[in-house]
Amino acid sequence: MTGHTKTGKVGLYFGSFNPIHLGHLIIANHMFIRADLDEVWIVVTPSSPFKLNTEMIAEQHRLQMVKLAVSENPSIFASDVEFNLDRPSYTVDTLSFLREKFPQIVFSVILGEDNYQNLHKWKNYSEIIDRHRLLIYPRRISSSPVAREDNIEHSKAVLYTKAPMIEISSTYIREAILNQQDVQYLLPDPVISYIGNNHLYE
Numbered sequence: 001m002t003g004h005t006k007t008g009k010v011g012l013y014f015g016s017f018n019p020i021h022l023g024h025l026i027i028a029n030h031m032f033i034r035a036d037l038d039e040v041w042i043v044v045t046p047s048s049p050f051k052l053n054t055e056m057i058a059e060q061h062r063l064q065m066v067k068l069a070v071s072e073n074p075s076i077f078a079s080d081v082e083f084n085l086d087r088p089s090y091t092v093d094t095l096s097f098l099r100e101k102f103p104q105i106v107f108s109v110i111l112g113e114d115n116y117q118n119l120h121k122w123k124n125y126s127e128i129i130d131r132h133r134l135l136i137y138p139r140r141i142s143s144s145p146v147a148r149e150d151n152i153e154h155s156k157a158v159l160y161t162k163a164p165m166i167e168i169s170s171t172y173i174r175e176a177i178l179n180q181q182d183v184q185y186l187l188p189d190p191v192i193s194y195i196g197n198n199h200l201y202e
Contacts, residue, residue, distance in 0.1 A: 133159060
């Protein structure tokens with residue numbers, strides 16, 4: 001599942017979304033509005049090379065929660081593009097697949113500044129920067145903007161946006177659910193219902 005457009009500019013927001021929360025949605029919507037995008041695709045990653053030892057609920061559950069979270073937004077879509085690709089999922093391989101499948105779409109990658117700081121550790125990271133614009137949103141990390149850009153040679157491909165810093169953690173939400181604590185206002189209501197109906201994170 002992807003968006004509706006076959007041409008134009010699409011921002012790809014990768015993550016495990018375990019579960020998707022309001023902070024994710026605020027970032028996706030902010031990038032759509034501020035980064036001159038036609039659509040944002042929230043790409044649910046079935047497995048990550050950086051989270052091999054982290055337990056995640058089934059990818060279909062995570063995808064369904066994203067679908068529910070964005071169902072009323074005509075410009076933000078859930079994507080399962082990585083579900084049928086080799087695992088673990090590498091962003092550079094997914095981008096190559098998408099460029100071939102949608103040659104008329106210009107893809108950008110939405111990244112938190114913590115991931116941007118570590119981009120040099122990613123598989124073939126220079127190819128990502130050479131071919132795609134990076135849309136960076138702030139996170140609470142200690143490095144200065146200058147130090148972050150020093151890690152990457154092609155900083156002209158990077159757009160920093162003044163997105164709101166939302167201190168919501170999926171880990172915190174999972175622990176709260178496990179401890180039967182209220183997660184209202186952290187998750188969209190349909191996602192809360194889905195988690196409860198399927199007894200997830202208990």
